[in-house]
Every structure is written in C-alpha cells, then in structure tokens.
Amino acid sequence: MATFTELTPKDMIREARLERARQLLTHTGMSMEEVCYQAGFGNRGTFYKLFAAKFGCTPKQYHDEQMARAKETLKKG
Numbered sequence: 001m002a003t004f005t006e007l008t009p010k011d012m013i014r015e016a017r018l019e020r021a022r023q024l025l026t027h028t029g030m031s032m033e034e035v036c037y038q039a040g041f042g043n044r045g046t047f048y049k050l051f052a053a054k055f056g057c058t059p060k061q062y063h064d065e066q067m068a069r070a071k072e073t074l075k076k077g
Contacts, residue, residue, distance in 0.1 A: 017041060018054050025063040032059055 007015065021039035024030055030038065036059075041047035051059045 013040075014050065015054075018051060021047070021051060021059065022055065022062070025059055026066045032063075035059060 017040045021035050021041070024035045024038055028035075033044065036044050036047045039047070041050075048058055051062070055062055057065070
C-alpha cells in the first residue's frame with residue numbers, strides 16, 4: 001500500500017471516502033445507496049468499482065461478511 005505522501009490529493013480523498021464507506025458498512029444498517037451518498041460518492045457504479053478494487057469484494061458482500069462475523073461473535077459470547 002502506498003503511503004499518504006505518495007498519494008495525490010484526489011487519491012487521498014478517494015481513500016478517505018472508501019474508509020468512511022467501510023466504517024458505515026461495518027457499524028450501521030444503512031442501505032448501499034445511503035452508504036454511497038454518506039461516503040461522498042455521487043455515482044453508485046463508481047463506488048462499487050473502487051470499493052471492490054480496494055477491499056476485494058463488493059460493498060454488499062463486505063456488509064454481509066461483517067454481519068455474519070458479528071452474529072458469530074454474539075453466539076460465542
């Protein structure tokens with residue numbers, strides 16, 4: 001992964017938006033459209049493409065994985 005000093009301002013903003021989307025998908029019950037909007041993406045297709053490139057799965061897949069992990073944690077606890 002590149003350090004922040006190697007990123008352009010545009011790339012830094014994109015990384016911050018993707019991180020915000022990841023947090024929203026992990027900690028809220030927002031819809032994909034709400035997450036897209038709240039993270040600052042105006043185009044859902046672009047959001048999905050960039051998210052998948054960074055995290056290796058679609059936002060929906062990421063959300064579903066996080067919810068499954070949370071359920072497993074609750075069962076064990």
